[in-house]
Amino acid sequence: MSAAAAVFRRELLLAARRPAEWAQPLVFYAIVALLFPLGIEAHDPALKVFAPAVVWVGALLAALLGVERIFRGDLDDGTLEQLLLADAPAPLLVAAKLAAHWLITALPLVVAAPVLGIALGLEPLAVKVLTLSLLLGTPTLMFTGGFAAALTVGAQRAGILLPILVLPLMTPAVIFGGGAVRAAAAGLPFDAPLYFLGALTALTVTLLPFAAAGALRNAIE
Amino acid sequence: MSAAAAVFRRELLLAARRPAEWAQPLVFYAIVALLFPLGIEAHDPALKVFAPAVVWVGALLAALLGVERIFRGDLDDGTLEQLLLADAPAPLLVAAKLAAHWLITALPLVVAAPVLGIALGLEPLAVKVLTLSLLLGTPTLMFTGGFAAALTVGAQRAGILLPILVLPLMTPAVIFGGGAVRAAAAGLPFDAPLYFLGALTALTVTLLPFAAAGALRNAIE
Amino acid sequence: MSLPSLQVRNLAVARGDRNVVEALDFSVAAGEILHIRGRNGAGKTSLLEVLCGLRQPAAGSLEGQPDAEHRHWLGHKNALNPTLSPDENLRFWCALGGHADVDVGPALLRVGLKAQRHRPCGSLSTGQRRRAALARLLALPRPWWFLDEPLAGLDHAGIELLAELLDAHGRSGGAALVTSHQPLPAAVAGVRSLELRA
Amino acid sequence: MSLPSLQVRNLAVARGDRNVVEALDFSVAAGEILHIRGRNGAGKTSLLEVLCGLRQPAAGSLEGQPDAEHRHWLGHKNALNPTLSPDENLRFWCALGGHADVDVGPALLRVGLKAQRHRPCGSLSTGQRRRAALARLLALPRPWWFLDEPLAGLDHAGIELLAELLDAHGRSGGAALVTSHQPLPAAVAGVRSLELRA
Amino acid sequence: MWTWFHQLASPPTFYRFADVLAPWLFGFAVLLIGVGVYGGLFLAPADYQQGDAFRIIYIHVPAAALSLSIYTLMAVAGGIALIWRMKLAEVAVVSAAPVGASFTALALITGMLWGKPTWGAYWVWDARLTSELVLLFLYAGIIGLNQAYSDPRAGARACAWLALVGLINVPIVHFSVTWWNSLHQGASILSVEGIRNPKISGDMLWPLLVSLGGFYLFFGAVWLRRMQNEVLWRERNARWAQAMVVA
Ligand code: HEM
Ligand SMILES: Nc1ncnc2c1ncn2[C@@H]1O[C@H](COP(=O)(O)OP(=O)(O)OP(=O)(O)O)[C@@H](O)[C@H]1O
Ligand SMILES: Nc1ncnc2c1ncn2[C@@H]1O[C@H](COP(=O)(O)OP(=O)(O)OP(=O)(O)O)[C@@H](O)[C@H]1O
């Protein structure tokens, strides 16, 4: 357990070296949200229809783009070997690392979601559901992203393989998350998709670290 | 000149080692295009309004995802030092590398654009303009992406920085590209934005290799 | 401390589609330093990786393999995060090993990194980084050392330092498996040599 | 070939916010091998990078610096793409140097990589990769060599091979600047030594 | 002149020079801004169309003008840093960025507040507004890039490249109102034509110009102070810097 705490603290220390780090997903998010409306006329009613999708896809992309490097540096400098040789279950260490990443890069997104929702013209209830759905769903994004990063870190020119692996895995989260917000906006019951989202997160957070640790062991051989 | 040809051929050789490489942006592209409609009901008229934006933003993201690795491997294994020491202007070598990347990862997108446009319900003229705009605009995406990759490759903790740097620089291309398609779809004249796009590409393709080479030199110091 | 010895019988190590090491038999006991030699590509690194548990053997048996809390692995790579300082890197490794409260100062002093203690590792020279990696062996005492080319990048004084460390380690009942192309300094007592032929 | 000699006057090299090398004066002429020595962190790598043009000097003057087509740089890193084979890597370097038609076979044979010629470099051992990098010096003859710790990772035979190469290079009128913690083998003629003190 | 310039570029000299200059700049800035704001809020007549809402102009226009000027200055300093490898120019680039980002954010916020009563919406996707937002992202990129490097000099030079390339956005912001049809006010004050025959009444104009001058001086003072801090941090191992801190 203390080994996992050490890994967790190290990630936070690295993030603290760059105080701007936690703000970056937010900036990125804002840019993505800005880019979409650029494609259409201002005040198009379509904007509102798309709002849940824009927010969720933005979260997905932020998770996707940040997750790539999670294990790359550790593989390059040899830390990964040491982690897998450590006197602690590797899946636990992987989970600690991903949890720290979630805290640094995804939690700010959740906190900022209300602002974005209001800016995109969602009603108060829908904004609440949006925030809740992101809180429930971003761990899934982070852990699937981490799993895919583990799979590709060993491949010499993994190239763009990562997003392709990850997108199908992440799609369910986007469907349920976006679905809940849309339902809330339309005044329909929205608890079922939220339950699904919660179940998905529980599943991925407990199981994927094992798969990721296996993939990492494979990467260093 | 022969040095630039050598760099160009090496990129193609590396891509040939991994045939999946050139296919991956396509798959990614298709997934993105599919994910958006997922967020809204099928046959929503909004879909058509969003089509140009979806295609262009998809192209942008595909460029974004691939570009990260352009110089990373070369920096890690020491090739970059050698390239900058070579008996050839570094901007030329950088341009050769980016041109090869455009050929491998962006040209397939251009070729596939008509299919995507038709699938999203665009009219024949708009589809033509879409393809043309991508042909004119993707080099800009690739070269600005390459510049940003050069800026961040030497950074120890780049995190999600690259997309943040790149997206503002790429915005004009998306505005003009999407604008041309929208104009064509609405039966308006669409040559002005296309000219802008062409001018932008001419500008970035000639000037950015110099900036990128400077940034790379900075990275190895 | 008294350790069970490491027993290797009829070991084979595979890389790609062929065995690089075959039918290897030897044992290492407490107090011994095993110097693994062999020409480039003979399989020294691969063998060491198998012995410390990073890689599976292709055939043969391994007995008395030390578990995680009893071994140190020092590979070609130093396992130093370039953003963190030697001090921070070292404290992380101690915490990972379950000793979050170790004072890493003496170890860094010993390897000659007093002035570099708080600089990011990315700004250290090759030899300085190697020294920072060696400090791990000192900060967290463990009986089994697996060292892959520890002499690489070290200057004369660094090699002498390592020799002292190895010697003291052996005398206090520890064991070490060391690959190196250079001979180990004569100051190290209890060295046995194993030549890999491929 | 007759080269202008490389003249270094009052040179200073900075890393971070301080000078690691200061007030350095020396010159290297055709036929000379300069062995740059100094303890870990003395500034050998930084100096070599300045001399071959990878880094700007902080002060002082450099005369007779060879241009790109007359020098080889071999740093800590081997500049081998791990996906490509030694053969492909080498042919790329020759093409980049303007000689796309060089037959790289003899060079690879000479450094002992006949069997590994067509395997991806990522699957070579440390020493084998170093040898592949050395092959660059052979495939593309150039008068100035800047070699940073070329002996690192090489086995006994590899060091002898490098000694032969250096010796032949010096005799044929080339010049080399070499950093190394080990002494250069006695077989190399015309070695002068430069000690950096920090 | 040249030698003077060179001397000033040495960190200790600069530090002392800035120590003398900054308080003066700061004092005049406070004075001018005070006068300008007083004139703008109390002396200038209400606008016949917008009523009192227009008074935000005394913040909006200076902030917007500074957002562009600071970026231009950064690019110039960046060019100097890259060509002559001057340490002080590197410092100038990285210390200006957060200030520029703040003024850009201020221009955006005041513009949005002003947009609600005049255009009926906080935000529209037009060229001026969008390019100003892109400017904010460019500033953000420079700040982030600087932090991403652990070697401050390498980081500063990377920032200098980005500042140079991003400079193309500055004319786009400035001329966007002429190049595209826009809801936003055309260039009526900040242009040659605007200075020759102003389109707003003198009562409204003079406080604006005074507060504009005050903002520029304020920026100058803040910039010098930030550069001092950065220089001191970078030279923390040098004897002069340690003496400075102890003193
Ligand atoms: C978020 C919204 C806005 C943004 C981002 C914005 C941005 C800018 C910028 C960048 C400038 C400086 C242009 C230059 O120096 O070339 C400027 C000037 C100005 N803005 Fe805005 N603005 C916004 C909203 C508004 C609104 C709502 C009004 C009033 C109706 C307004 C009135 C002005 C005026 C009068 C100037 C001075 C123009 C001149 O004479 O050059 N702005 N604005
Ligand atoms: N980016 C950097 N920032 C600050 N100091 C640095 C940086 N890189 C290197 N140094 C310092 O510069 C000095 C010289 O480093 P250099 O790599 O040239 O040494 P070296 O003689 O090659 O050492 P070694 O024998 O270990 O290879 C070292 O003390 C090192 O700590
Ligand atoms: N991934 C791989 N696939 C196939 N063969 C490999 C792979 N990795 C290493 N080899 C081969 O296995 C052999 C042993 O490699 P190893 O790195 O163990 O050698 P070594 O004795 O440590 O050599 P060196 O002295 O050069 O460090 C080499 O011949 C190498 O070419």
Ligand SMILES: [Mg+2]
């Ligand atoms: Mg080895």
Ligand SMILES: [Mg+2]
């Ligand atoms: Mg060195």
